[in-house]
Amino acid sequence: MEIINIKNVNEKVYHEILPSGLNVYIYTSELTNTYDMKLVVHVGSRDNHFKVNGKEVRIPNGVAHFLEHLTFNTKDGTAEDYYSKKGAYINASTSFDNTTYSCSCNDLFLDNLIYMLDFVTNPYYTSELVEKERGIILEEILMHMNDVDEKFYYKFCDNIFVNDTNKYQIGGIDIDVKSITLDDIVNTYNCFYKKNNMDLVLTGNIDVNETINKLIEWDKKAIEKSIIENISDEEPDDVNRSELTYKDNVSSNKMFIGYKVNKKNSKLNDIEFDLYSSILLDLMFGESSDMRLMCEKEQFVDGYVDGFFINGFNHRVLSIEFESDNLDYAYKKIDQYIKKFKINIEDLERKIKASLARIIISFENPERYGSSLVNNLIKYGRVIDNYYDLLKNVDINTLNDILEMYKKASLTYIKLLPKK
Amino acid sequence: MNKIYEFEHYNIHSKSTNKFKTFLIEINFFNKFDFKRLAVRETMLRMLFLNNKIYKTSIDISKKCEDLYDPYMYFERSRLGIFEVSTIFMKFIDPKYINEEDYYDSIIKYLFNLIHNPEFNEESLEFVKSSLINELNSIMDKPNKYASIRFMSSLDKNDPRSIPLIGNKDDIDFLTIDDIKNEFNKFINESNIEINFVGEEIKDEYIDIINKYSNFKNNTKLINFNPYRETLFKNEEFKEEKEYTQSNLFMIFNCDDLTNKEKNITMLLFNEILGGFSVNAKLNYKLREENSICYGVNSFYDKYDNDLRIVTSISKENIDKAKELIFETVNDMNNLDKEDMENAIKRLKLGLKDSYNNIFSCASIMLYKDLNLIYNVEEKLDLLDKISIDEVKVLLNKIKYNSSFVLVGVKDGNN
Numbered sequence: 001m002e003i004i005n006i007k008n009v010n011e012k013v014y015h016e017i018l019p020s021g022l023n024v025y026i027y028t029s030e031l032t033n034t035y036d037m038k039l040v041v042h043v044g045s046r047d048n049h050f051k052v053n054g055k056e057v058r059i060p061n062g063v064a065h066f067l068e069h070l071t072f073n074t075k076d077g078t079a080e081d082y083y084s085k086k087g088a089y090i091n092a093s094t095s096f097d098n099t100t101y102s103c104s105c106n107d108l109f110l111d112n113l114i115y116m117l118d119f120v121t122n123p124y125y126t127s128e129l130v131e132k133e134r135g136i137i138l139e140e141i142l143m144h145m146n147d148v149d150e151k152f153y154y155k156f157c158d159n160i161f162v163n164d165t166n167k168y169q170i171g172g173i174d175i176d177v178k179s180i181t182l183d184d185i186v187n188t189y190n191c192f193y194k195k196n197n198m199d200l201v202l203t204g205n206i207d208v209n210e211t212i213n214k215l216i217e218w219d220k221k222a223i224e225k226s227i228i229e230n231i232s233d234e235e236p237d238d239v240n241r242s243e244l245t246y247k248d249n250v251s252s253n254k255m256f257i258g259y260k261v262n263k264k265n266s267k268l269n270d271i272e273f274d275l276y277s278s279i280l281l282d283l284m285f286g287e288s289s290d291m292r293l294m295c296e297k298e299q300f301v302d303g304y305v306d307g308f309f310i311n312g313f314n315h316r317v318l319s320i321e322f323e324s325d326n327l328d329y330a331y332k333k334i335d336q337y338i339k340k341f342k343i344n345i346e347d348l349e350r351k352i353k354a355s356l357a358r359i360i361i362s363f364e365n366p367e368r369y370g371s372s373l374v375n376n377l378i379k380y381g382r383v384i385d386n387y388y389d390l391l392k393n394v395d396i397n398t399l400n401d402i403l404e405m406y407k408k409a410s411l412t413y414i415k416l417l418p419k420k
Numbered sequence: 421m422n423k424i425y426e427f428e429h430y431n432i433h434s435k436s437t438n439k440f441k442t443f444l445i446e447i448n449f450f451n452k453f454d455f456k457r458l459a460v461r462e463t464m465l466r467m468l469f470l471n472n473k474i475y476k477t478s479i480d481i482s483k484k485c486e487d488l489y490d491p492y493m494y495f496e497r498s499r500l501g502i503f504e505v506s507t508i509f510m511k512f513i514d515p516k517y518i519n520e521e522d523y524y525d526s527i528i529k530y531l532f533n534l535i536h537n538p539e540f541n542e543e544s545l546e547f548v549k550s551s552l553i554n555e556l557n558s559i560m561d562k563p564n565k566y567a568s569i570r571f572m573s574s575l576d577k578n579d580p581r582s583i584p585l586i587g588n589k590d591d592i593d594f595l596t597i598d599d600i601k602n603e604f605n606k607f608i609n610e611s612n613i614e615i616n617f618v619g620e621e622i623k624d625e626y627i628d629i630i631n632k633y634s635n636f637k638n639n640t641k642l643i644n645f646n647p648y649r650e651t652l653f654k655n656e657e658f659k660e661e662k663e664y665t666q667s668n669l670f671m672i673f674n675c676d677d678l679t680n681k682e683k684n685i686t687m688l689l690f691n692e693i694l695g696g697f698s699v700n701a702k703l704n705y706k707l708r709e710e711n712s713i714c715y716g717v718n719s720f721y722d723k724y725d726n727d728l729r730i731v732t733s734i735s736k737e738n739i740d741k742a743k744e745l746i747f748e749t750v751n752d753m754n755n756l757d758k759e760d761m762e763n764a765i766k767r768l769k770l771g772l773k774d775s776y777n778n779i780f781s782c783a784s785i786m787l788y789k790d791l792n793l794i795y796n797v798e799e800k801l802d803l804l805d806k807i808s809i810d811e812v813k814v815l816l817n818k819i820k821y822n823s824s825f826v827l828v829g830v831k832d833g834n835n
Contacts (some may be wrong), residue, residue, distance in 0.1 A: 031439045034774050072699075080699040085759075087766025106773050135712030142666040143715055143733050146563050146829065249663055288482035296478060296547045297472065297546030302554035323554055348485065354490035359512045364441040365777060 001212060008388040011363050013373070014208050015383070018219040021196025025373060025383065027203045029366040035109040035204035036367040037102065038374050039120055042199075043067075043192035044097040046165035046313075047174075051229040052191040059184045061165075062137075062172020065094040066180050067188055070125050071101075074206045079119045088112045096166050096311075098378045104367070109204065110214050117200075118216060123189050130182050137177050144171065148248050152416050155244065156256040156319070157310065159412045162240045163233035164312040194227040199377045203370040235312060237262045239412040247419045252288065252302060254416040255327045257334065258310070259318040259409035266402060271380050274309075274401045275390055277316060281307050284341055284352055285320070291337060300330045311379075318406050327415050339407050343399055352391050359388055422786055425627050429639040430613040434622045435786050437812065441517065444779045445531065445630070446509040448787065449611035450642055453504045453580050459552070459587025460603045462710055463595055464540075465495045465506060466548045471539035481534065488527050489513050492532050497585055501647030501724030506583075506607070508535060511779065514620055532633035542601045552592050559584050563827060564733065564830070565670075565760060567660075567668040571825035575660045575672070579590060609638040614791070616783040647790050651676050651726040656823045664735045664829035669742055671752070671824040673728040675721070683723040684795055684813075685803045690815050692764040694753060695719025695730060698764065706749045713738040717746070728819060739826055753816050756809055763778030765804050 002015040043066065049057055049058050068256040071092070072079045083090040088105035105112045144150055157167035171177070202211065209229035239260050263273045285291050295304045301322040310317040324330040363369050378386050384390075425432040441592045451457070485491060491512035499503050512529050515524045559565050573582035586592075613636055617626070621659045651674050678687065695703040703717045717732035730750075734742045775781040775797060788794045795803065 033776050034770075034777055078699070083769070084698060084700045084763040085708050087763075087770055089767070089770055104770070104774070106770055136715060139666070139713070139733070139735065140715040142735065145665045146733075148561060155825055173704060231791055250561055252554055286482075288479045288486060290479070292482070293477055293479050297543060299547055299550060301552035350486045354486040357489035357517070361441050364779075367777070 001208075004383050004385050006383075006385050006387075009360055013383050013385075014212075015030050016214060016215070018195065018312070020219050020223050021194075021375075022215075022219065024212065024215060025201045025377070026206055026208050027170055027201075027369055027373065028206045028208060029203065029363075030205050032204055032366045033106055033366060034104055034221075035106070035112075035206065035287045036202070036370050037113050037116060038123075038201045038370060039101040039116060040199040040201070040374055040377060041099045041101075041193055042097070042197050042378070043099055043188065044095050044368055045168055045170040046096045047192070047230060048165055048168075049231045050163065050191065051231060052226055056231065057187055057191060059188055060172060060176045061180050062170075062176040063180055063184050063188050063331050064099055064192075064399055065171040066133065066137060066177065067185050068092050068094045068099045069137060070129060070185060071120055071123065073124050073129050074119050074122075075124050076280045079115070082115055082119075083112070090116070094170055095172065100163050100374060102187060108156055109206070110211065113202070113211075113217055114214065121193065121195070123186075123193070125182060125185055125189075127182055130180075130185065131164065134177060134180070137171060138174060141171055141174050141177060144169070145168045148250050148416075150254070151248065152254060152414070155246070156258065156412075156414045159241045160239050160258050160260055160310065160317050161399050162238075164235040164315065165232060166312050189390070191226060191228060194224070194226040195219070197228060199374070201370050201373050201377070203366040230313075232313060235315060237315070238410045242412050243414070245415040245417065247417045250416060252323045252418065254323050255321070255413060257320045257331060257332060257411070257412055257413045259338070260315055261314050261318075261405045261409045262314055264314050266405060268398070268402075271384060273316070273402070274379070274388065275387075276394070276399055277309060277318070279348070279351060279394060280397065280403055280406070281309070281318065283343060283347055284338065286351075287329065288347065288350075291334075294333075294337070297332075300324060300326065300333055305334060318409070331413060338357050341403065341407075343403065345396065345398060348394070348396065348399070352394060355391050356388060359391075422624070424790060427631060429636045429641070430615055430634070431641055431790075432615045432617055432627055433787050434617045434627065435589055435617065435782060436620065436622045437782065439776070440595065440618070440620070440779050440783075441514050442511050442779060443514055444509065444511045444616065444783055445528070446507050446616040446783055447535070447634075448614045449506045449508075449607060450645075451504050451506070451611050453502050453605075454582075455583065455609075456591070457603065458583065458585060459591035460595055460599050461504075461506065461607065462586045463495070463545070463548050463552065463592070464600050464603045464607065465508075466551075466725065467506075467540055467544050467600060468534060468538050469494065470544045471541060472534055473539050474533050474600070484530060488523075488530060489518060491527060493531070498583065499580055501649045502832070503645075503647045506611075513691060513788075516620070524626065526630050529633050530744045531555070532635060536635055538604060540597055540604070542597060545595065545597055545600060549595060551590050552586050553589055555586060556584060556589060556592070563662070563664045564668050564731070564788060566662075566827060567827035568671060568731075568762050570660060570827070571658065571670045571672075574825060575654055575656070575823055579652070585658040597675050604738070608636070612642040612788060613638060613639045614642060616787050618779055618786070624759065634791050642791060647724050647793070649725050652822075653820075654712065654823055658825040659828060660826070661828045661830050662736050663679075663831045664827070665831045667734050667736050667739055667829045668827040669734060669739060669824065670826075671730040671743070671746060672822045673730075674820045674822050675726050675728055675815075677820060678723075678726075678815075678821070682818075683816065685800060686811055686815060687723065687728075688768060688800075689761070689764055689804065689807060690753070690812050691719050691721040691728065692768050693756065694750065694813070696764065696767060698767055702749045702760075703732075703746065703754065706745050707732065707742060711741070711745065713742060713745075727822070733811070736828055736830070739828070741834050743824065747821075750819070751816075756815055757813060758809065761807075761809055761812065765807075768804060769801060
């Protein structure tokens with residue numbers, strides 16, 4: 001077993017790889033009365049074309065999400081039936097790149113853990129269950145379609161990405177859901193739901209040795225490993241479409257702007273690239289940024305401008321969202337602001353100081369730390385044990401290089417106008 | 421360990437616990453709910469964080485914040501029956517992790533400097549007004565929020581839920597700087613104030629520092645706090661059409677003449693069994709699992725408003741069926757069995773125990789227990805263990821259907 005010491009904050013994470021290839025991470029804390037378990041399967045909405053053990057497979061959009069719904073069924077009922085009786089909470093979610101099953105409880109930790117591992121790794125799918133779940137999922141899709149902001153977001157993704165499957169709606173659209181078959185479900189399950197394609201993250205007042213021993217015993221019912229290879233058509237560095245305008249049921253004009261860069265064009269690894277990008281975002285659009293004051297004084301947008309990142313397989317898109325009576329004017333102002341932005345060393349040092357405190361605070365709630373651990377495993381495949389050092393060693397020249405990348409990025413925008 | 425520090429114009433409710441790496445201070449301003457003051461209060465509070473006589477502009481305020489290791493601070497407003505509670509809060513890193521002398525003094529001083537030295541100007545006012553109107557429009561763009569507000573205003577124009585907590589457009593539009601200044605003075609001097617303070621090892625000297633900077637000189641403390649509303653009885657079916665792909669259904673049931681225990685414990689359990697967030701809650705089971713007509717359906721009990729609301733989103737063609745199934749499920753609460761009870765109690769216990777893992781929940785439970793509005797977690801756990809099926813079934817006689825609202829989605833759902 002490996003003990004990963006999180007540098008400078010006196011915390012540690014235990015790591016064990018079971019014989020089947022399942023990675024187990026445990027963060028213990030005596031201060032919580034809740035056990036939290038997250039089983040991450042590395043399959044999401046973007047995985048619709050892949051090779052497994054040499055065989056090529058194509059599936060409709062939305063299968064990973066459909067599969068997540070179906071997995072809760074067992075021969076004896078549903079997983080919820082079991083957990084209801086144990087006083088535990090079970091849920092799951094599907095995103096672009098993962099499906100995560102989550103369970104939390106106050107007691108019977110090992111029983112609840114083994115049950116979760118069992119029901120996820122022992123599928124039970126029938127045509128009747130597929131049809132029942134299809135009705136529920138179609139209602140869920142309708143609910144999402146009612147959300148104009150969500151639709152707007154996905155249209156923006158479609159502007160950005162040509163082939164990258166991160167642009168598709170996680171649950172698919174209605175024609176996808178109607179076309180999914182039992183075979184699609186079974187094929188996807190057989191490809192991705194292998195223990196060597198999973199991570200297990202546990203937090204709580206856990207006896208590490210007892211838990212690992214229990215897991216090793218459970219793991220003896222091994223399933224063959226699989227070698228999965230995503231097939232994606234190459235994604236160009238240029239955007240799919242440079243602009244789009246459409247109308248919908250909204251009360252005000254909305255706009256997204258996207259600056260698409262290829263992180264492989266920098267000398268940084270993924271963790272460093274994302275760290276530098278997030279520092280830049282905070283400097284440009286954070287609460288102490290000049291942009292905030294511009295928004296207040298000049299009022300060229302309604303409220304503030306929001307910045308965030310959209311992730312593709314290899315691309316990062318600095319995305320800006322705002323509402324305004326004059327979208328074109330606001331767009332020019334924001335774009336000029338980015339193109340002329342210069343990093344102020346004092347601002348940078350202050351941000352780093354603030355971030356160091358946040359590292360300590362991130363361990364305050366073990367369950368929340370578990371969630372951030374899951375995010376890191378999904379994005380980077382490892383626990384980040386040196387975030388403190390990375391922050392302290394942020395190099396301004398490198399930061400400027402990343403800033404230049406975004407300034408020269410391929411650009412797209414989308415406008416949403418009221419129908420009436 | 422909990423302790424109340426009593427001062428002339430407010431109390432400080434403190435809780436020492438080693439569970440967290442941060443401290444939380446919440447200044448709770450209690451006022452009777454007043455439609456006319458919703459917009460002006462929201463605007464005033466936002467402006468507090470925009471300009472300040474000491475720290476000047478909003479980015480200076482933020483920079484100072486970052487210098488102090490970036491505490492999480494802002495305000496939050498909520499309604500408790502006939503009262504409105506505005507809370508200015510600050511969550512900051514435990515001083516023991518900071519190797520700076522006087523860190524605690526600096527950060528408390530910063531908080532109260534912000535509160536007591538606002539700079540209200542026309543520019544900020546216009547900015548906040550524009551933001552609020554935009555937000556109001558966004559609220560009304562969301563079908564479930566729109567439906568909720570339309571329902572309550574159709575039912576009773578005087579119901580606090582008939583208008584968003586940020587006010588309405590006309591009230592926002594006509595606000596002046598004088599209105600803001602008047603509201604600030606009233607708010608600071610006339611609100612009833614109760615302060616929460618949670619952290620590791622709360623020392624008397626920490627309390628002294630709060631008292632040194634708080635400067636609340638004219639307020640009165642909350643006495644005999646009773647936020648409960650009168651129940652409205654009406655019996656109507658409301659319907660509206662809009663261009664959405666899915667319909668929203670709201671149903672409301674009155675819950676009258678409940679005892680204190682019923683309000684605080686028994687209804688909690690009734691609600692969890694009927695429409696909690698578990699797939700096995702009766703409503704979810706009936707509408708989603710057995711009939712596949714919705715993704716989710718839940719019930720919400722508000723003891724201060726004396727009602728139970730049931731909410732779901734469904735296709736247009738299933739509206740009548742959904743209503744029928746909901747009535748059936750509510751009546752079926754008469755056939756509760758031991759398993760229903762035990763499972764729901766276990767789910768509730770999980771949530772209750774988990775509430776101590778969150779510093780904000782800790783603060784809230786402590787305050788409302790001190791105000792005699794709720795049982796604390798240990799008391800609830802104990803009472804849940806002793807509750808009988810008959811006690812829960814009896815509630816069915818006290819729950820009466822009031823009205824429903826359907827926002828019919830008339831847009832074609834094909835993608």
